[in-house]
Structure formats: C-alpha cells, structure tokens
Amino acid sequence: MTSTSSVRRVALLAAALAALAVSCGTTPEPDRAAGPGTAATASASASATTGAPEATAADPTTAPAEPDGTPTTTGEKVRDAFATLQATLNDSCAADCSYFLNRVHRELQELDAAMKADPKGPGHFPEPIQKIAELNKTLAGDTSFENLKKHEKLLVGTRDFINTWMQGHPDDYR
Template structure:
C-alpha cells in the first residue's frame, strides 16, 4: 500500500500543475454577444475611448505627436515628483530621451507653479530660472538644441530641486 501511494503522489502533483498552467494561461474571450470588445464600467463611462478619472473636469487636449509635450492641470507636488525621478539619470544610456524628459518635466512644473492656488509669486526663483531657460531654448526642444544647452537644462533642474527641498510645504 505504501508503494502505491508513493507512486500516485508525483502523478497527482503533475496533474494539478498542468491544470493550474492551463487555467493561468487561458486568455478570457471578449463578449461575443455584445458584438465587439467586452464592455467594462470604465469603458462605459468613457465611450470616446479616453480614460477619465474622478477628478477630471474637462477632457484633455487631443494627443500630439510630441511625446514630451507638457501636460496641463498638474499639481506642483506631482510635477516636482516626476522631475525628481530624473535626478539619478544621466546621458550615459540615452541622452536624447533624458534631455527631452528633463525639459518636459521642467515645463510641467513651470505650468503647475504658475497655476498653483498660492499664485506664481509664491515660486519666484524657480519661475525666474525657468524663464531664463525658456528664453535660451527659444521654443526649440530638438535634441540638438537641448544638447547645446544641456548644462543650463540640468542646472535648472538641480536648482529647482534644491529650492523645493527648502520649501517642503510646497510638495507634500
């Protein structure tokens, strides 16, 4: 009897694992009765295909071809957090991506500071640095121009990071 149970155990384990593998790898099929993709509460709430969040008041602008174009309506703390995410990055792996991202994050923070309920006067030094950077870049966000002004771009990011660290009430 002991031998039979000993031989069954590996077989049962193999069957159980096979059943789990099949159930985990099977993709759910769309609802065929609906005549199209499965409708969820999220897609029903956003029939035009855009995702909406509870805090959204107006739909976002039409998507642009520029992946690094700044978005609007962001809070200072959120824009600052995404800018901080670039602090440990360098041009070693993909300089074009990094410079475009730093520029985008700075532009979003600039917009958030100008639209903050405390008013733009609450952020005088960062807004002044951004004005200087924007004057230097002259609206040209090409890799060649960002690379030419890389020191100023990264310097502006680092200055604003230091300034914001001294004003924790603005990003917490």
C-alpha cells in the same frame, strides 16, 4: 433594495479609493475593478440611477469646477509635477541622451505650468519660475536634441536648482 444615498456613498468611496491608489502608484487589478458587486460597479450604477455625473479618479489633482465651469487646481499638481521632475535626478545622458534631455525639459515645463496655476499664485514660486523662463529664453523655442544637448548644462542645472529650492519649501510638495 439599495437607497440612493447608500449608492452615492459607495460611489464616493470608490472614487476616494481610486484616487488614493493613483497617488500611491497602484491601480486596482482590472478583473476586480469592475466586477459585479464592486465599488466600480456601484459607481457606474449610481450615475445611471441618479443621473449624477460619475465620480472618477482620472485626474485626482483637479478639484471640482468653479461656478463658471473652469476647473480649480490644487497644490497636488505642483507636488505631482515636482515628483516626476525628481524622478530624473539619477538619470543622465549615459543611456539615452535624447530621451533624458527631452524628459527633463518636459518635466520642467509641466512644473512651470503647475506653479503658475497653483492657488497660491505664481508669486509663491518666483525663483523656479524665473529659472525656467531663463532656460526657455536661452532655448528660444528650439527643443531639438541638438539644441538641448548644446544647453545640457543649463537644462540640468535648472532642474537641480529647482530641486534644491523645493527641498527648502517642503509644504509645497508633501
């Protein structure tokens, strides 16, 4: 017979392993992820047996909720948002310009939101937040391909500025 504490430990281990897999860019194979006797099964069993909420790694960048129920954000959101922005560094308008410009814009907006929500506070990222605000002011809410193409130099320049700035602040993304 399995004790409740053992089931909980297995569930926590499964959640930690899933979070690690997500942060490493790997996911468990579907046929092994929920098979009998696996950590995924133990996790589901733990929540069903104990009435405790199921531990998941759906969003490993969100820490447990505050007492008032609002989720707390960790620095991982900035790291993850910066990583996806960096993934655009070798791209250009050469292949699919509309996709590229929209992606850079989206990644900048996500990084801006992550920086503003970071526990260190938005004052920790003044230059990137200011550059994104300048870009947004210039775009004036128009994210059509035509407007993004018109301001391509500013859009890509903002991305490159933030990349350089973040490289000088490695504690914020490593």
